[in-house]
Amino acid sequence: MELTMQDITKEFQGFHAVDGVSCHMGKGVYGLLGVNGAGKTTLMRMLCTLLRPTSGAILWDGQDIFRMGEAYRRILGYLPQEFGYYPDFTVWDYLLYISAIKGLRPAAAKKRAEQLLKQVGMWKQKDRKMKKLSGGMKRRVGVAQAVLNDPQILILDEPTAGLDPGERIRFRNLISELAEERLVLLSTHIVSDIEYIANEILLMKDGLIVQEGTLEELLAAMPQQVWRCRVPREQVGEYLKRYKVANVKTALQGAELRILSSQRPARAAESAEVTLEDVFLYHFGEKSEEENGNSEGADTNI
């Protein structure tokens, strides 16, 4: 069970959405972390054979996935970022329809759909119309459809986007449950999703995989140290200009800053433990701020 990306590039009118990505993946959960526009969706769409790479090859156990065609799609499950559904179908009808286009026989499809709906906690809602479901419920049905065919490769594109914290935790647990005995590639820009469930993390920036490894490896490879210090309120702006600041927390007579720096930023600064959020900020700091000032990768709660 090995998915290999060999120097794959996807170019859109001169713009390199994915730029020479090479990677090997086996069984386990892989977290693809990057800001919006990093190329995650393009990469995932190529892995789902929905887009052809401009150059390079994607192999499954040594075979080109585009040549494998239907045989490859039989072992693939995909939950896209924009999960579309048929609003007037009931949950049950929706899953049976997807089962049919995934090649499951009707009897097996009914059995599998029931099992999965129970697993994702949607069995009681099976007769509800898809359009009547909440965002979290739709996502759970989305995951159920992705694993209907018991895929060896499960690709989940931003599966927790738009979910409330409670739903996100439930969702992470569900993914962990489903991840056994298959390759799961999970893309997100929400650091905590990856931190808890990914065996291996790939950081993607401007179409490139800038770093990959386990959580421990990424933390150990962090080239800068993390510092915690309390500064007067009027100096906060100066620190924000000079350093990458992971967090600003208002405190009595000043603010408590979490700073990424090779050198101690202030005499009173104390060394702190590096987290994946710090690694994310180190790599994507400016981009994530540009993208959304309140990104969960870099909270700036002044």
Added chain:
Amino acid sequence: MEKTIIWYEIKKVFSQRGGKIALFLLAGLLALCSYFALDISYVNPDGSKLYGVEAARRLREEKRAWAGEVDAETLRRVVEENNRILSMPEAQGDTVLESEITYSRRQGFDDLRDLLNEFYAKGFREYDYYLADHLSPDQVTEDFYENRVKLLREWLADEDSGTDFTEKEKAYLVEHYEDLDIPLRYDYADGWGRLMEYMPSICMVTAYILAYLVASMFSCEYGLKADSVFFSSAYGRNRAIRGKIAAGAAIVTLVYWGIVLLYTGVVLGCLGADGADCQIQAYFAGWKSLYHLTNLQEYLLVAAGGYIGSLFFSLLTMYVSARTKNAVAAVMVPIFLTFLPSFLGGIQASLLDRVMGLLPDRLLDLHLEVRLFHIYQIGGTVVSALPLLFGIYLTLSALLAPEIYRVYGGSFRRNRAG
């Protein structure tokens, strides 16, 4: 597996509000056309009127008394009876009641009286409603059928009308006219007549509604952003697309024949199916037709034409839907093709008229087409419009299906960055 896909594709269409509204409209169309078709009247001897099924029953009784071969003897009887009625005092009066009483006496042979007006017409395009009233039994000669061919020859020889046809086409028309099996047989056939009167409306509206129903079958995956899951599934690029095409064809087949057969059942059930084997030439509206068909054959032809027309429009709509990923653009296609002749109708050009005779909307109104002289000379052979219409649109429909498969199968490869 494909059966399940087809079933769910059909369910997708009819689970939408638009699908339910379309079914409601079809039921309304069926009710309305049946109501108008059954709106038949019978005039009682006192001049009062009866409507509906009872009227049809009485009319049938009276008309069946005149059933049989249309020969000189029958026509003489018609003329004699007509003259007897016209000599009665009510026929001389000018009130509506007197006129109705007169009509009540001749409604049993009114179809044959209409035929007399055609048999003894002075010109091919001439019609005099009162001509039969001026005939005496002696004027009914054995050779009245020959007048049909004679008038056609004269009309074709005319400088104004004859120039629309080549010599081969003229010969073709005359030859077909001469082939008419005589004597014709007459029977009560109001059931067929009323049925055919509203068949074009049934075919046309059903074809539009069907095109509307299938318009979103291919574009919906994109419109609902369900395309990624669809195309990344095992059958998303082969069987599932075939399933969509088959579901579209199944919807057209089931809905079209459902509506047509229900309408036929209601009308013929109420008005009777007598006269099925009588030729359409034995009735005023079909006398000049180039096609020698019985009432039943004409019905089958019109129904089959409507089906092929609906199938072609729906496949074309599905093709545009697959190509443009836009249901609105797709549903505009049949509307455009149907209204095109109306826009071009004002242009007086023989060639244009002939081209318009081959547009797909003609298949939805074969009841009229059967009565038109749309003929085409291809090389040295002259062909009438009907086989051409069936041939062209059956072939195009057969070509559209694999083309939809090809276009939609490749449509997911759009360039979209993420």
